[in-house]
Amino acid sequence: MRITAIEAIPVTIPLKPLEDDGIAPYVTNHNSLDDMDRVLVRVDTDEGISGWGEVRVFLSPEATVSVIEDGIAPMVVGQSPFEIERLRRQLFIEYANPDMFFAPIELACWDIVGKATGKPIYELLGGWTAPHQTTRRHRNHQDERRDGRSVEFAYCLGILSPEESADRAKAVADRGYTVLKTKAGRNWRRDVERIVAMHDAVDGSLEFRLDPNQGWTLDQATRVAAMLDDAGIYLQYLEQPIRVNAHGSLAALRARTSQPIGPNEDTYIAHNLLRLIQADALDVAILDLTPAGGIAGLRHQAAIAEEAGVPVTHHCAFDLGVRTAAIVHAVAGIPGFVLPPDTVYYSWEDDVLAEPLELSNGRIRVPTDPGLGITVDHSTVDRYRIDE
Structure with missing residues (x-):
């Protein structure tokens, strides 16, 4: 089997507004979002099997599409979509890191391999059978994961x-979630007030x-942590509180x-995870x-963390159904x-999948059909694509 064509398709999909039980405008310390640009990637093969990937837009939709396609x-x-590790390791572009642009192609290759072998990706990864895997509540129940x-x-x-x-924290708890992540950084004292208010409300x-x-x-990060300590509130973790590549300062904090301290943007930089450890x-x-x-690189990083006894979670980048499905398979496998x-999958006005992923009580079912286990709705893609 050989890859014959790769197409990158930019789309913009709106987020549900707060008054409709959504999250828009989604305010962070550097922007406010009412919609999100994504790029869907389709990889075709000479055996008629196609796979899908997804990535966030970088700089602009046109720039992202050009880097991927050109x-x-x-x-x-x-080349063969089965040779994922070789493809990943052969990429070299002087003065640039191509990993983020290769990632959606890599996801599509996993999708193709799963479809060709009749297996969902999490089974191909194999780790779903490992003890202490995937979630805290059910991680020791092998039968629950199989059935x-x-x-x-x-x-x-x-x-x-x-x-x-x-108010939103109470609603989130009522829906069955056990963890809430909130943005911060515009006013650190106000950030503490918000966490205290949510903690007390639930x-x-x-x-x-x-x-x-x-x-x-x-x-500022030191004072936030101390004030939460004084309030008797202990976060699951404080995510990337200070700038990247300040590992000595992060260790001091x-x-x-x-x-608990959880670097995120720091882990995007090659070898930083090992240096943080x-x-x-x-x-x-x-x-x-x-x-x-992609998934192979993620597996490599997760192994480094697990070897060091560091627990692992996955970041959300405002993912539609394609990448959310990939995250579900990766985390399960x-x-x-x-x-x-993290996820904001509940917040989209629409999705590009013919059948949305099952999200209930704060959990998403792992698709069991081959590959990613999803079907992309081409009419929806055409409705939201932004290059026409």
């Missing part, structure tokens, strides 16, 4: 007022993640607080398959993922 595709077309596999997810919320945050029934996207200085600068590894170059990934 830059990466010529290195891959004509009704699902992955627990954390609910994501932008920056709101403390009162609005408290009487401690939710765990919280606080993510300022590098928005604090070391002294970790030594000063009981709040060596610097004693993290309690949780928040990984992402796109900067890792790779050992080391013991904390729920």
Whole structure:
């Protein structure tokens, strides 16, 4: 089997507004989102089997499409989709890291391999049978995973007022979620107020993640952690509180607080995960398959973290059904993922899948059909594509 063609399709899909039980505008310390640009990638083969991938837009839809179709595709077309590790390791572009642009092609290759062999991706990965795998609540129940596999997810919320945050926290807990992640970083004192308000509103029934996207200085992060300690609130983790590549400062923060530290953007940089472990600068590894170059690269990173005894979770990049399905398969099939990934899958006005993923009680069922186990709805893609 050989790859014959690769097409990148940019789409823009709106987010549900807050008043309709959605999350838009989704406010962070650096922007506010009402919709999101994504690029879907279809890989075709000479045996009539096609696979799908998905990636976030970088710089612009046109730039992302051009890099994938004009830059990466010529290195891959004509080769076998089964040779995923070789494809990943052969890519080299001087002065640039092509991993993020190869990642959606790699996902499509996994989809093709699964369809060709009649196996879902999580089974090809094999790790779903490992003990202590995938979720905290069910990780020791092998029968549950075989008969009704699902992955627990954390609910994501932008920056709101403390009162609005408290109301949403109660609604999230009522829906069956056990973890809520909220953005932060515009006003660190206000960030503490919001966490306290949410914690009190649900009487401690939710765990919280606080993510300022590098928005604090070391002294501000130290004060936030200390104030939460004083309030008797212990986060599941504090995500990337300070800038990347400041591993000594991150280690100093970790030594000063009981709040677990979870670098995210730091792990996008090659070899940083190992350096963070060596610097004693993290309690949780928040990984992402796109900067890792796909599922194979993600598996490599997860193995590094697991070997060091560091729990692993997966980042959300406003993923539609294609990449969300890939995350579900990866988290279910790779050992080391013991904390729920983040998701905003509940927030889209529409999805590109003919049948949306099953999301209930904070969990998404693992697709069991071959490959990603999804079908892309071409009419929906055409409705939202942005290059026509």
